[in-house]
């Protein structure tokens with residue numbers, strides 16, 4: 802382990818990686834709603850390293866790249882999802898945001914945007930529901 806002390810980024814739980822970047826040891830910690838691993842430093846600085854493990858996940862993990870892939874490569878959305886997940890899988894949380902109207906996908910430019918109380922896509926100005 803090196804270079805992990807000079808940061809204010811929070812880490813919930815602990816992990817040890819082998820040379821290939823795979824998790825060899827994982828300790829989850831209780832955070833808001835569940836037992837998870839979450840590493841803000843990895844999310845911000847180490848895109849290929851594990852930054853999140855949901856409560857019910859035993860084997861796998863998520864990296865910043867996974868969050869970005871889920872969110873169409875949009876950093877602001879990926880950041881929001883990363884901040885909010887506290888037990889569930891990011892895909893589940895992401896889908897929920899669409900269902901409850903917090904996020905929408907613009908039919909015109911294809912970008913995801915925060916849609917609560919918003920009439921138009923903030924990126925291209927298309928009205929919601931317009932193609």
Ligand SMILES: [Zn+2]
Pocket residue numbers: 907908909910911912922923924925926927
């Ligand atoms: Zn748009």
